[in-house]
Amino acid sequence: MATLFTGIKQLLTFAGDLSPRAGAAMRETGLVKNAAVLVEGGVIEAAGPRAAVARHRLAKKARVVETGGICLPGFVDSHTHMVFAEPRLKDFSMRTAGATYQQIKAAGGGIISSIGAVRGQALKPMAAQLARRAARFLECGTTTAEVKSGYGLSLDSELKMLRAVRDAKKLTPLELLPTLLAAHSVPPEFNGDARKYLDYVTAEILPKAAAEKLAVFADIFCEKGYFTPEQTTAYLKEAARLGLRPKVHSEQLSNYGGTRAGAAAGAVSADHADHVYAEDIAAMRDAGTIAALLPASNYYLGLNKFPPARELIAEGVPVALATDFNPGTCPCWNMQFVLSVACTHCAMTPEEALCAATVNGAWALGIGDRCGAVIPGLQADLAFFDADDYRELAYYFGGNQCSLTVKKGRIVHAKK
Numbered sequence: 001m002a003t004l005f006t007g008i009k010q011l012l013t014f015a016g017d018l019s020p021r022a023g024a025a026m027r028e029t030g031l032v033k034n035a036a037v038l039v040e041g042g043v044i045e046a047a048g049p050r051a052a053v054a055r056h057r058l059a060k061k062a063r064v065v066e067t068g069g070i071c072l073p074g075f076v077d078s079h080t081h082m083v084f085a086e087p088r089l090k091d092f093s094m095r096t097a098g099a100t101y102q103q104i105k106a107a108g109g110g111i112i113s114s115i116g117a118v119r120g121q122a123l124k125p126m127a128a129q130l131a132r133r134a135a136r137f138l139e140c141g142t143t144t145a146e147v148k149s150g151y152g153l154s155l156d157s158e159l160k161m162l163r164a165v166r167d168a169k170k171l172t173p174l175e176l177l178p179t180l181l182a183a184h185s186v187p188p189e190f191n192g193d194a195r196k197y198l199d200y201v202t203a204e205i206l207p208k209a210a211a212e213k214l215a216v217f218a219d220i221f222c223e224k225g226y227f228t229p230e231q232t233t234a235y236l237k238e239a240a241r242l243g244l245r246p247k248v249h250s251e252q253l254s255n256y257g258g259t260r261a262g263a264a265a266g267a268v269s270a271d272h273a274d275h276v277y278a279e280d281i282a283a284m285r286d287a288g289t290i291a292a293l294l295p296a297s298n299y300y301l302g303l304n305k306f307p308p309a310r311e312l313i314a315e316g317v318p319v320a321l322a323t324d325f326n327p328g329t330c331p332c333w334n335m336q337f338v339l340s341v342a343c344t345h346c347a348m349t350p351e352e353a354l355c356a357a358t359v360n361g362a363w364a365l366g367i368g369d370r371c372g373a374v375i376p377g378l379q380a381d382l383a384f385f386d387a388d389d390y391r392e393l394a395y396y397f398g399g400n401q402c403s404l405t406v407k408k409g410r411i412v413h414a415k416k
């Protein structure tokens, strides 16, 4: 049976070409006032002015949901590390008491503690925990999220993380797209030998993850002390050969060449991009690589520097926004907070930030042809908010204004 969501004060459709949005096109929201969206079989049938949608042949027999408020495409969070066994509360206490990263690391904290906890957790509780976290994303209006491995860093534990994503899909309506991030860091047993560890990942983990179809993407952390640009390009090309789409963590801590290395391997997105220069931006634009900015992590770490969204947009690179939800550098799952930080610290306009969190987020996952906009024929993934004006979503911060979340036409969260 069809469902008619109506009485919408402002609907942002982001109607337009089924392609990533760049430059001035990022400000085109496709705003419709006094709107409705008609949905059937998990797909958008019609969206636009209330009176026009009401004339659709399916509207007469449809179930009617008077929503009021604002309607957007559901947020597409293209970068999360949502599988982890424990929050890093001890690290947080140490940090707030003035400890440096080195002191936290020396006390057994940082990624080492996450690796130990993930290796010790069984698959079933890992999947159940992931599904519980997914519910929090849905409550905040996110309908699709990418999920990375990368806290196992051994064959068994990396595959376990990806299987947890596979199993969690049966427990939550949040759409989860898995990424193999075995090349996140060098595990302690390799004593800092990044080349040897990456050879092991390439020979053992990557082919098995590909053969079992456990991941859609392969990602690597390209940074001084982790993996070099040369290793990044070679690894991502091998991943692509095995059918995994390349992604890269690049230019987060310094300008090191990861963005260009990712672009050279055809990366669908280069993520963080805090320290990109003109040549990196040109490489992204020329390769069609999306810049996925993660400014909530800069906020959490108390940094003064934020990703240069204005330069990227001016140079025609499509910009996406994501949470980077993870236990170490960004324990935030709410895309509404990311909108606020993007507007207040990256000089993005509310229109650009909303485009980056929906349409361009979908393209950063290569799925913009089926979700990320409210266009007939696309998946009916919608988020509704208690607001009179869409700019309120980026203006108010620290809360959750989402009132209703719809995934593939089904109501999966309704505020009580």
Ligand SMILES: [Zn+2]
Residues within 6 Å of the ligand: 079, 080, 081, 249, 324
């Ligand atoms: Zn990350």
